[in-house]
Amino acid sequence: MHASPRWTLLLLLVALPHPLQGQEKKEEEFQMPASCASCHEEVVKSFGGNRHHRSRNSCGACHTNVQAHSESGDPNDVKTGDGKTCLTCHASHPGRARGGHERSQVTCSDCHSQHGKHTVNDSCSRCHSATVAEFRRPYNHPLASVKCADCHNPHGRTLSNSFAATSANEPGCVKCHAPQRGPFTFEHAPVKQEGCASCHEPHGSVNPRMLNRAQVHLQCLECHSNTTAGAQPGSALPAFHNLRDTRFRNCTTCHVKVHGSHVSRYLLR
Amino acid sequence: MRLAWLMGLPLAAQQVDLGYRWNANLRGSLDTYRGIVNLGEGPRLLGFQYNAGTRLRATAGGWGGDPSAWFKADGEWANVHMRLDHRDTAYFNAMPSYANPLLDRGVFLNQRAFDTRRRFTDLFFEFGGRSWKPYAAWTRDGGDGRGVTTFVSDGNEYPVANTLDDATHNVRGGVEWNTKRGHLTLEQGGLFIQDDQRVFTGTRNEGNRASLFLGRRLVLNELLQTYNVTGRSLYSRAAAALRPAEWLDLSGNFLFSQPRTSIDYRQNNRGLFVDLDALVFADQQSLRWLAASKQPHTTANGHMEVRPNGKLTISESLYTDRFHSASSWDRLVWNQNQQQLDVVFRPQASLALRGGHRYSWADGRTRTALFPGGPGQSRRHTWMAGFNLRLKPKWNVFGDLESARSSQVLFRSSLGDFDRLRLRARCELLSNLSLQFNFGVLDNQNPPQFGAFELKQRQAAASIEWRHKRGNFSVDYARFSTRSNLDYTVPELLRRDRSVFRDDGHSVNAFFDLVLPKQAALTVGGSSYRSAGSRPSHFHQPQGRVSIPIHPRVYATAEYRWFGFSQPFFLFETFRSHQFMAGLRLLR
Numbered sequence: 001m002h003a004s005p006r007w008t009l010l011l012l013l014v015a016l017p018h019p020l021q022g023q024e025k026k027e028e029e030f031q032m033p034a035s036c037a038s039c040h041e042e043v044v045k046s047f048g049g050n051r052h053h054r055s056r057n058s059c060g061a062c063h064t065n066v067q068a069h070s071e072s073g074d075p076n077d078v079k080t081g082d083g084k085t086c087l088t089c090h091a092s093h094p095g096r097a098r099g100g101h102e103r104s105q106v107t108c109s110d111c112h113s114q115h116g117k118h119t120v121n122d123s124c125s126r127c128h129s130a131t132v133a134e135f136r137r138p139y140n141h142p143l144a145s146v147k148c149a150d151c152h153n154p155h156g157r158t159l160s161n162s163f164a165a166t167s168a169n170e171p172g173c174v175k176c177h178a179p180q181r182g183p184f185t186f187e188h189a190p191v192k193q194e195g196c197a198s199c200h201e202p203h204g205s206v207n208p209r210m211l212n213r214a215q216v217h218l219q220c221l222e223c224h225s226n227t228t229a230g231a232q233p234g235s236a237l238p239a240f241h242n243l244r245d246t247r248f249r250n251c252t253t254c255h256v257k258v259h260g261s262h263v264s265r266y267l268l269r
Numbered sequence: 270m271r272l273a274w275l276m277g278l279p280l281a282a283q284q285v286d287l288g289y290r291w292n293a294n295l296r297g298s299l300d301t302y303r304g305i306v307n308l309g310e311g312p313r314l315l316g317f318q319y320n321a322g323t324r325l326r327a328t329a330g331g332w333g334g335d336p337s338a339w340f341k342a343d344g345e346w347a348n349v350h351m352r353l354d355h356r357d358t359a360y361f362n363a364m365p366s367y368a369n370p371l372l373d374r375g376v377f378l379n380q381r382a383f384d385t386r387r388r389f390t391d392l393f394f395e396f397g398g399r400s401w402k403p404y405a406a407w408t409r410d411g412g413d414g415r416g417v418t419t420f421v422s423d424g425n426e427y428p429v430a431n432t433l434d435d436a437t438h439n440v441r442g443g444v445e446w447n448t449k450r451g452h453l454t455l456e457q458g459g460l461f462i463q464d465d466q467r468v469f470t471g472t473r474n475e476g477n478r479a480s481l482f483l484g485r486r487l488v489l490n491e492l493l494q495t496y497n498v499t500g501r502s503l504y505s506r507a508a509a510a511l512r513p514a515e516w517l518d519l520s521g522n523f524l525f526s527q528p529r530t531s532i533d534y535r536q537n538n539r540g541l542f543v544d545l546d547a548l549v550f551a552d553q554q555s556l557r558w559l560a561a562s563k564q565p566h567t568t569a570n571g572h573m574e575v576r577p578n579g580k581l582t583i584s585e586s587l588y589t590d591r592f593h594s595a596s597s598w599d600r601l602v603w604n605q606n607q608q609q610l611d612v613v614f615r616p617q618a619s620l621a622l623r624g625g626h627r628y629s630w631a632d633g634r635t636r637t638a639l640f641p642g643g644p645g646q647s648r649r650h651t652w653m654a655g656f657n658l659r660l661k662p663k664w665n666v667f668g669d670l671e672s673a674r675s676s677q678v679l680f681r682s683s684l685g686d687f688d689r690l691r692l693r694a695r696c697e698l699l700s701n702l703s704l705q706f707n708f709g710v711l712d713n714q715n716p717p718q719f720g721a722f723e724l725k726q727r728q729a730a731a732s733i734e735w736r737h738k739r740g741n742f743s744v745d746y747a748r749f750s751t752r753s754n755l756d757y758t759v760p761e762l763l764r765r766d767r768s769v770f771r772d773d774g775h776s777v778n779a780f781f782d783l784v785l786p787k788q789a790a791l792t793v794g795g796s797s798y799r800s801a802g803s804r805p806s807h808f809h810q811p812q813g814r815v816s817i818p819i820h821p822r823v824y825a826t827a828e829y830r831w832f833g834f835s836q837p838f839f840l841f842e843t844f845r846s847h848q849f850m851a852g853l854r855l856l857r
Contacts, residue, residue, distance in 0.1 A: 250368050
């Protein structure tokens, strides 16, 4: 809601036409074999804006049997490189084998455009439409500034549940939610052991703060209950927590450092 | 600008979208509106695109005060590849129904409210050619703002204002080495953490307690509470992949980090307070707390894939994640491991069948007696089966089934014994018509000794996309269902009760894009979400946009949006808003 005039002004200055515009230099054209360009003009055009046109400046670098295809004109003759072809250069995804995309035989070209100007299609929604619909719940992560790959690693994983591990060996959530990083003097164990999703719905929720439950005290009581004492961790609440009083039905009003505290064993400050 | 000119880059943007938004007739709860939508009035830079091929590309949007603003750029110069990602996100949250212990007294004050902005900047440089690629990166994530929190003392808690200011710098560098037979990445980095919070008040505050305590009114007159947290974490990462033979792939990851934090906490408060341990009253309290914690953290995985022939792939992977969070007061130990075997058989080029088994086990321990059950452990076997069918022309059907059984679970609300089914189909019926279906079920039934946690979730979604030279049409519908039951004990009565959560949601999203004569364009559509259950919600967002050329390189644009939100159990959070926007699109 607050205006940021500095940034707006700076971007407007960059955007406005400049008197030196006529001196611009034309983009270097990609040299495609004439026999390919004669039929695939659109591909040649878009390929100029792709990083591949510098590193793989020949159609045969990824496609095989090009000669037979150029003589016959039959599209079935040319062999389009599959994921293995891509991995000869892009071998830097060792975690890929553990990811769901590999198990489901999702190939590189299902998501990436090898010829286009944009390397990534941002095409997660083409398959994960139900997940995208979860973001239309009232409380959600804003898709305008948060991308799927901020939290998920489509090429594999080093942590469980497909969450992208940031370089600092942490779950991807703390990349933006830094105050919840810790380590804390007093940890709230589920945050570290089962992750944020043990209490939150990360895509979207009908509950405030994207919680899994409609009422905060039920979210907490499901673990902090002594119905099966001895079976699972989770302390029982003392009897002075009178749930008929709204003071005690809003647990996070007192337990303000519910993700972990540096000061209070009971996460009170 | 001079630098761009020196490098011979075009000096004008390819597209600029400017606009002015009027937020007319906002009715209902402003706090709720800001917590969910938060689009304000005024001039905006809605979009910006600059493209000079691979040498430099930049996009921006949302500047001028929108809750999500970003600037992204990437480019290449002389074997140097650069990426810049900057985001500025407003985080406002003051839902009147949340963290409000005075709601039954008719007070609509959220006592855990935020009005902050988070700024995230990531700058990445990659050098070199195809074999050796050194790289370096710097990331800053910071936030600042103000809010409302509670100062908690024995017997009462007081809502007070606070300020927040945190920043984390992440500096890292490494090298990638690529060969035809393998890959190696080595990386070293460091996190530098700072988090300052300040809570203050100078006015009389009687807190949330309505009654007297032993005949006296507990009250807060003055408070200054400061947190100063500093920390750092040096970390190392190695990733390797090797193909010693055409039928064998080996790969692995190793990460180690050791974050450390130290805190200086000070608290001075005046008023009337009680110490429940000693049962004495005090009119002043002072506290200073110094503490330090660290968390050595190791994560590693290894993977082997064997392809004895073109139709069969067998892979085995091992994964471990272990840390202990240690301070002078507490200790939390966590060791999680997983072993997985996958077999994929491809009887035909269009069909793949797969099966596998995953065994995961974890141990958690604490030094304190907060966990009456002692060490927490989980042991789970999961059997997996699935298929993938790819038929021409462009039929793709995917199915996945998991069945898990646990002998121990970590928490009462952990998934233990569950079955999960996912089906997905995508079909290109025509060259310009595609359909997609999604279906998913999760059914968890933990046995009574784990707390008898029942959770059933269903998702079903279908979408149609039609592309035509005169316009596009896309519509998708999704239905969600969640049913959860878990017993708990009411603390003051020691009586068993049940936590029940139900959510049945319907989501529809539809858009028509029409190309009108003379390059004018019209878009109408929007999304609607409606749910019933424990917290029924209605959230509707219809919208319409039109753009009309007024010059070969200038378009006039206009937009109308409507936001309507209501939750019948919390009618005081309802809002409605009409929004109009007029602007210009400048093309180069």
